[in-house]
Amino acid sequence: MSTDFAILLLLLAPVCAYAFLKGGKPEQYCALVIIAGTAFDRLYPWIFGPRGFHEFSLSRLLTETVLLLVFTSIALRANRNWPLIVAAAQLVAVAGSFAPLAVRGGYDQAYWALTQLPLVIQLLALSAGTCLHSLRDARVGPYNDWSPAKQDC
DSSP states (O other), X not given: OOHHHHHHHHHHHHHHHHHHHHOOHHHHHHHHHHHHHHHHHHHHHHHHOOOOSSSOOHHHHHHHHHHHHXXXXXXXXXXXXXXXXXXHHHHHHHHHTTHHHHSOSSOHHHHHHHHHTHHHHHHHHHHHHHHHHHHHHXXXXXXXXXXXXXXXX
C-alpha cells in the first residue's frame, strides 16, 4: 500500500464513520460518495490498466465530473452550507484534470495535487459539517436534512 493511500485511509475511515454515525442524510450521502469515488479510483487500474499523472486521462476527467454532479446535487438540496465547499473542491479536481492539456510535461506533481488534494478538503468539510450538525441537533433538536422544495412563482 502506498504512503499517500495509507494517509488517505487514516483520514477517510474515521471521518466517514463519524458522518454515518452522527450525521444526517447529507453527511451520510457525501461520505458514501467519497468512499465510492475513492474505491473506484483505486480499483480502476486493476480493471482497465494503470493511469498516471503524466498525461491527460479521460477516465479521470469523467470520474471527477460524475462526482462533481453528485456533490453539486447534494449541495443544492441539503439544508446545510458545508456541502458547497465539497462541491467547490470537486470543481477544482475537474479543472485540474485539464492541466495536462494546457501544458505538456513537467507538471506531474501539479496534476496530482489538483486532482487528489481536493479530497482532503472534502474530508475536512465533511468532518466539520458533521460536527456542526451533531452540535446543532443536540442543542435545538432534529431539523430538516433537505431544503424544502421551491414552488413556482
